[in-house]
Amino acid sequence: MRNSNRQWILRKRPTGDIQPGDLELVDSPIPDPGPNQFLARTIYLSLDPTNRIWMSDIEQYMPPVGLGEVMRGGTLSVVVRSNNPAYEPGDIVSGIAGWQEYAVMDFAQKLPKTGVPLPAYMSVLGMTGATAYFGLLDIGQPKSGETVVVSAAAGAVxxxxxxxxxxxxxxxxxxAGSDEKCKHVVKDFGFDACINYKTEDVAKALKRECPNGIDVDFENVGGTIFEAVLDNINMKARIALCGMISGYNSEGQMSGPANFSMLLMKRxxxxxxxxxxYFPRMGEFxxxxxxxxxxxxxKYDTTIVKGMENALSALNMxxxxxxxxxxLIQASEEP
Ligand SMILES: NC(=O)c1ccc[n+]([C@@H]2O[C@H](COP(=O)([O-])OP(=O)(O)OC[C@H]3O[C@@H](n4cnc5c(N)ncnc54)[C@H](OP(=O)(O)O)[C@@H]3O)[C@@H](O)[C@H]2O)c1
Structure with missing residues (x-):
């Protein structure tokens, strides 16, 4: 066990790309759990595009992280000490312990002991998989034979x-953003085709790869990629707006597509x-x-970077x- 707790503290709200001084890595004492609390050691920290949103003070779906506070982040941890009868040392829990090596917690979700690799619970069997599942099935409502387009196709979701x-x-x-990523999703994940947006005109390539038009768009990126998709949608198309990562580093609220009128024309x-x-429906997923x-x-991929000290540089990936x-950041060894 380390004798201090490395934590990332939000010092400044980033403007544009995140800069090294926006967050500071500090060494703090390992905290003691109070009554009904437990101490958890972080094993994996989830790095998510939304971390950038939480650092800003734009209108958002959760309160922004306060300046001087530990950066918020989803975690998978092991209980090391407990004053709460519901948790015992050795339990693996998922929660929001933040960008730190140890955290005192009141509540976290206990994971079953199944032999499933732990990173799966931070990806395909966690929030990532649930986002893909509910966004596509509940909102996209794809039917057999329809054409589905997904941006950031080699990413987690x-x-x-x-x-x-x-x-x-x-x-x-x-x-996706490279030939290698495109080849990977086609060969290993069974996609029918993949367009490298860095080397192709996306609207033209979509016309070629979607000869029957687009029925469902799972939108992860926004910006010009979203516009290219909208240029190719069918009547009654469904767009599951999951994310707009191309705008997260820009100042203020993100703008919508220039061809918004396509939604009207195509109903x-x-x-x-x-x-x-969707938390109440996690059982279904x-x-x-x-x-x-x-x-x-x-199947699922993970990119795992070791060491809490690397969280900020890894986020930029x-x-x-x-x-x-x-x-994921691997902050400590699995038990
Ligand atoms: N609504 C929700 O509840 C929810 C939950 C989870 C995630 N999300 C959203 O889902 C999206 C994907 O998240 P994720 O966690 O799965 O991340 P991810 O896809 O694993 O990683 C982000 C990827 O986005 C691509 N990207 C980054 N900047 C881009 C740009 N300017 N233009 C085009 N592509 C760009 C990069 O891939 P390339 O190499 O292909 O460029 C990068 O690898 C994000 O928008 C995120 O905010 C939403």
Missing amino acids: GSIVGQIAKIKGCRVVGI ARVEGFIIID MADMAGWVASGKV LFTGGNTGKL
């Missing part, structure tokens, strides 16, 4: 969306969603996804495309 859409019998076209529906609203993962129908699949 996108790679799973495409595989679920294949299970539902759809033609699946991904959009299409766009619906934003935030996964926290687990029932399907656990089976798909166990049978190999859904999400904006440069340095990750494939779910990006």
Whole structure:
């Protein structure tokens, strides 16, 4: 056990790309759990595009992280000491312990002891998988034979969306930032095609790869990629607006597509969603996804960077495309 607790503190609200001084790594004493609390050691920290949103003070779905506070982040931890009868040392828990090596917690979700690799609970069997599942099935409502487009296709959420859409019998076209990522989602995850947005005219390539038009768009990126998709939607298309990562580093609120009128012309529906609203339905997701993962129908990637000290530089990988699949910090060894 370390004798101090490294924590990342938010010092400044970033303007544009996150800069090294926006967060500070500090050494603090390991805290003691109070009555009914437990001390948890972080094993994995989830790095998410939304971390950048939480650092800003734009209108958002959770309060922004306060200046001087430990950065918020999803975690998978092991209980090391407990004053709460519901938790005992050795329990593995998932929660929001933040960007720190140790945290005192009142509540976290206990994970079953199943032999499933722990990173799966931070990706395909966690929030990432649930985002793909509910966004695609609840909002996108794909039907067999329809065409589904997914941006950030080799990322954590996108790679799973495409595989679920294949299970539902759809033609699946991904959009990603390199030939290597494109090859990977086609060869390993069964996408029908993938467009490298850095080397192709996306609107033209979508016309080629979606000869019957686009029925469902799982939108992870926004900006010009979203516009290219809108140029190719069918009547009554459904757009699950999951994220707009291309705008997260810009100042103020993100702007919408210049061709917004396509929604009117095509009588299409766009619906934003935030996964926290689906928490009461997590059982539904687990029932399907656990089976798909166990049978190999859904595969997942992780990019794991070791050391809490690397959290800030690793976060930038999400904006440069340095990750494939779910990006995690491994803060300490698995027990
Ligand atoms: N609504 C919700 O509840 C919810 C929950 C989770 C995630 N999300 C959203 O889902 C999206 C994906 O999240 P994730 O966790 O799965 O991350 P991810 O896809 O694993 O990583 C982000 C990827 O986005 C791509 N990207 C970054 N900047 C881009 C740009 N300017 N243009 C085009 N592509 C860009 C990069 O891939 P390339 O190499 O392909 O560029 C990067 O690898 C994000 O928008 C996130 O905010 C929403």
